Amino acid sequence: MKKCRLFILFMFCASLAMAQDVTQLIKKVKTKLELVDNYEATGVMKTDIAFIKAPIGKIKIYFKKPNLFKIKKEGGISLLPKGGLSVNLSSLIASSNYTTIDAGVQDIGDKKLRVVKLLPNEETSDVVISTLYINEKESLIEKAITTTKENGTYTMLMNYGAYSNYGLPDKVVFEFNTKNYKLPKGITLEFEDESKPLSAAQQLKNKKGRVEISYKNYSVNKGIPAAIFN
C-alpha cells in the first residue's frame, strides 16, 4: 500500500517535471511562430470529400496576427472544412490560457514526435482539446488533432520545407469528419436512382474529408491590408 502511494507520488512528480518540459517546448514553438506577423502565399488546394467532386484550385492564403486567416480562390468557389482552417497553428497556441499535458513520445513515420495535449482553461472556448505532435529538434508541429464543440474533430498534417524557420509549412492536409450528404430528389429533380454512383467517390465514402493545401511563394511580414480578411 505504501509502495503504491510512493509510486503515485513519483509519477506525479515525474509528470510535473515533464509538463514543465513541454511548456518549454510549446514556448519554443510559439517563439518561432511569432516571427511571423503576417504572410501572403499562393498555393494549390485539393478538396477530397467523398460527396464532392471538385477540381484542383489555385488559391491565395493570407495570415495576420493574432488569428486572421483567409483563403481566397481567385474568381472561384472554395470549399473548406468549417472553422477548420481558421484555427491555424498560431491561433492554436497564441493565447497562453491553456493547460498542457505531456502524452509521451510517438513514432510517426520515421520521426519521433513529442505528443502534447492542450486543454483551454476557458469554458467558452470552442476548442475542447488539441493534441500536438511536435518535432522537438526543429520546434515544428507536424500533426495536430483538434476537437471542437461546434465543428467536430479535425486533423492537420504539416510538411515543412524552405520556410520551416518561420514554422510555415509547405503542405497542410486537413482531415475532418463530414456528415452524410443527401438532398431530396424533389429539390434536385433527379428521377433516376443512383443505384451505381460514382466509383471513385464511393471508395472514399467512409473516409474522412480531406483538404490538401500546398503552399508556394510565401511572402512573410510584408504587410497585408486588414480589408482582405473581411
Next chain:
Amino acid sequence: MSSVIQVQGLTKKFGHHFTAVNDLSFSVNKGDVYGFLGQNGAGKSTTIRMLLSLITPTSGSIEIFGMPLQANRAAIMQNVGAVIEKPAMYEYLTAYQNLKIFSALSGVSKTRVQLLNELDVVGLAARAHDLVRTFSQGMKQRLAIAMAMVNDPQLILLDEPTNGLDPQGIADIRNLILQLSRVQGKTVLVSSHLLSEIEQVATRLIIIDKGCKLVEGDSKDLFDKSKTVVAIQTLNNIEATKQLMQTSWASHVLVDRSSYKEICMQLDEKLLPTLHKNLVEMGIGVLSVKPMHSLEDYFLRITSTPSYV
C-alpha cells in the same frame, strides 16, 4: 369531246355499315359545267373529295385529264382548283397573305401586283390587307374562289359554293361560273342541293341519292318541258327497271335504288299509254303510275322525303 373526269364504279364505305357512295359512274367533258345534284348527305361531298384524293375510294377508278388519279396526283392537281364546302382560310392572315401562300403552294410565283389584281377580280382589292377574320361569309367565299383560281386551273370543283350566301352572292357565283366556262373555257363541276341553282348554269348534270346515281344527262334533255316524270310502282321493280332500260323511247329511267320502292322515268307525256301497254306486255304487275310533271317535282320529292334505310 374529250372527257376531263371519268369515274367508274366508284364506291366509298365508311366502316362496315355505311356506304356513302355506291358504284357511281359518270364522266365530265371538257368545257362542261357539270351539275352535281343531290340532297344533303347524298354523297356529293364524298365524291368530290375522292376526285381531289382527299378520301381514298374503297373501290372504283377515277381518271382526270385521262390519267389515273392515284398515280398522277401531283400532275393532275397542278391543274385543278377547288372550293370545298364552306370556305376555309387562315383567319389570322390577311386576304393578300392567304392568296400569297396558296400561290406559293401551287408552285406559281406571282408578283404583288398580280395577286392584288386577282383579288380585284373577286372584288376584294380594297380589303386585301384586312384580316380574313373580319370578312363576311360572301367575302370569304369570293376569296376562296380567288385562292382556287390562283394556279389558273383547267378543272374547277365547286362544292356547294352558294351555301350561306345572300341572293346577290348567289348571283355573283352563278355569273362567275358562266364566265369561267364560256369565256375562259374551263371545265367546272359544281355541286348543290338546289336544282334551281344548277338549272341555270349546268350544261350537263347528275342526280345522286344515297350514294347512287339516279340520272345523268344533258340539262337540255333533262329540263325539257315537254317531258314528264312518272313514278311507277310494280310488283317487281327490279325486273321492271331492267326491261324498261332496254326500251328506246324512255329517255331516262330514274330508280330510287336504295329501296327499289318505285321507278321514276322521264318521258314524253304522249308516251304514257305506250308505257302502260309495254308494262302489261312485259308481264309486270303494275300497282300505280303517277305523273309528276317535271324533273323539279321529282327532285323536290326525293329531297323532301325523309331517307329510309
Next chain:
Amino acid sequence: MFSLVQVELYKIFKRPRTYIAFGAVAALIGIIQFGLKLDGKSYIDFMMNDLSSSLEIDGKILNGYLVCYVMLQLLLVHVPLLIALIAADMISGEANMGTLRLLLIKPYSRTTLLLAKFIAAIIYTLMLLVWLAILALFGSMLLFGTDDMFLLKTSYVVLLKESDVFWRYIGAFGFAALAMTTVASLGFFLSVFAENSIGPIVATMSVIVFFTILSTLNIPIFNAIKPYLFTTHMIGWKEFFDIKVNGSNEAIIGSIQNPEKIIKASIVLVAHTIGFFVATLLVFRKKDILS
C-alpha cells in the same frame, strides 16, 4: 419542299399564339432572374443548409451559370407545354380551320407536306430553345456574372471550374433540343387524330405528365419500364454537368461522368422522334380528310 417549309414557318410566325410561348419563356425567366437577383442569397442559404453545417463555402455561388441551371431545371419541365401548343396544332389546327383540305389538293404528296410541317415544328422548337438560351444563359451571365459552378445533386456536390462550364451548356441545350423535338413529334403525331387543337395539346401534355410521374415514382414495379419511357431520358441534359473524378477524388476537367448515359438517352429520344414521325406518316397517308 423548301418553299413548303417556308410557308409553314410563315404561318407559324404570323400567329399570335406562337408568341405566347416566347412571351411565357421571357416572363418566367424574367421573374426567376428578378427573384434571384433580389433574394438569391436566402435561396442559396436554403440549398446549402445541409452542406454549410460542415463546410465553409466561399465564392460567388449565385452566378449566371448556376442561375441558368436552376432555370433549366424548372423550365424544361414546362417547355413541352409551349412546344405542344404549336406542334399539336400543326395538323389538327388546319383540320379545324378547314385549310387542311386546301393544302392537300396542292400538287405535293402527303409525305412531302407532312415532312415540311414537321420540319417547321422542329424549327419552331429550336427557335424557342435558342430564345430560352439567350435569356436564361446569356441573360443570366450578364446579370449575375460568371464563376465556378457549384451544383447540388441528390447524393453529391459538383464543383465545375468556370472555364469548364460553357461547353457543357452547349451540350445541354443540344440535348434539350433533342428532347423537345421528341415532344414536338409526339404532339405532331397526336394532332393527326383530331379536328381541333385543344384535344392533341391536352393529350400531349397528359402523356408527358403521366410518363413523367411514372419516371419519377420510385416504385419497383414501374422501374422496369422506366428505361423505355422517353420522359426518363428527357432530363439527360443534366449529365453534362456531372464530372469524372480520378483515383484521388480530384475532378478531371473537361470530363463527363456518364457520357454513355447521354448517348443512350439521345438514342432513345431520336428513336422516339423517328417512331412518332413514321407513325404520323402511316396514319396521315391513309387518312380520309373529312374536315
